[in-house]
Amino acid sequence: METHKAKRVEITIEAVMETRLTDALVKAGVTGFTILPVLGGSGRSGQWSREGQVSRAGGMINVACIIRPEKLEALLKAAFTVVERHIGVVSVTDCEVLRAERF
Amino acid sequence: MDLILSLAAQNLISPIILFFVLGFAAAFARSDLSVPEAVAKGMSLYLLFAIGFKGGASVAANGIDQTLIFSILAGVILSFVLPFIAFVLLRVMTGLTAIDAAAVAAHYGSISIVTFVAASSVLQTAGLVSEGYMVAVAAAMEAPAILAALWLVARADAKAGQGGGMDAGLLREILLNGSIVLLIGSFIIGGITGQEGLEKIASFIVSPFQGVLCLFLLDMGLVAGRGLRDARHLLKPGLFAFGVLMPLIGSCLGFGAGLLLGLSTGGVMLMMTLSASASYIAVPAAMRVALPEANPSIYLTLSLGITFPFNLTLGIPIYLALARAATGG
Secondary structure (H helix, E strand, O other), X not given: OOOEEEXXXXXXXXXXXXXXXXXXXXXXXXXXXXXXXXXXXXXXXXXXXXXXXXXXXXXXXXXXXXXXXXXXXXXXXXXXXXXXXXXXXXEEEEEEEOOHHHO | OHHHHHHHHHHHOOHHHHHHHHHHHHHHOOOOOOOOHHHHHHXXXXXXXXXXXXXHHHHHXXXXXXXXXXXXXXXXXXXXXXXXHHHHHHHHHOOOOHHHHHHHHHHHXXXXXXXXXXXXXXXXXXXXXXXXXXXXXXXXXXXXXXXXXXXXXXXXXXXXXXXXXXXXXXXXXXXXXXXXXXXXXXXXXXXXXHHHHHHHHHHXXXXXXXXXXXXXXXXXXXXXXXXXXXXXXXXXXXXXXXXXXXXXXXXXXXXXXXXXXXXXXXXXXXXXXXXXXXXXXHHHHHHHHHOOOOOXXXXXXXXXXXXXXXXXXXXXXXXXXXXXXXXXX
């Protein structure tokens, strides 16, 4: 079966920044993304867990989107303006999709 | 002094405090006891709904006078002024950076609605009533502290403040956060429907209130205990002292404001409690957006791990005893 090259961008960021990030992605022309809650993890700011967080301030989310390679630059620029000062990780990986017209 | 000790002793063996202590101890013992997130959220909605509605119904029964406006105004002023005192104290006592100190200060100008609910419960147990509109005062005290903290940062370190601060989106999130909308909404509905409305839903919001509060405080004990356990290395003596001293200073200002306004014994005590409490829900979220450089472990540990338990166990009886002594209630 024929597949098409695409980019998968994964952004883990503080939950309070969710709307700001997704608004920026939509503005940058991203037509689809998936948001997942993060249970916990460890990083430069230390270990943390969603358990025991009294508000969204302490939580993290994971936003994943698959896009055409030519849209990558615009997406990263948009995402950077939001994540620049915040705790989080942005990663880009190559992937392949079956239906290119959807991305 | 005897009165304070007696009230403190009574308070310490009340179910709500004992459940909080149970949660706190379970967290420190690394028990797997936990309250599901959705249940905790549901209980928090219930408590806000109940306290808001009862406040509104009380205002409907007793009428509105100009003290309501002045009380709200006093609350706003206190919320704006307290961060400046906290900021100076933090810089002197702890050596925190300006950004960290401002972020912590914002928490101490704002309020903890759970502490307010617990104080209301203590008043009820003591057979005292308070002005129903104190609910509105609580809501009004949530946001001004955040503005004061952002102003402090802008003054102290303009460079670090670049790119952050208050924007329209953040202002909307603060003023329309779910807790405030439900609290004020229930207050208004309680005000419109009055005692008749209260009687219709009393079996839901009056009788089960104490039980739900116990379970909610069990969860708060777990959260506070886990937070303190994980971040106790941050708690230098200066920070610990601030976490206990600042609520006492805040309560003194609230005490003065309550007396000036001519509030009842319960009203003075609630004004003291509001001024003494520190936010750990609305303000941390606002600080993560506006001041992401500030260390969240410091402000969350202080407000939730030190000041909240202090107010709950010792602060509230002290405020009640002082309010009683001053008003003769």
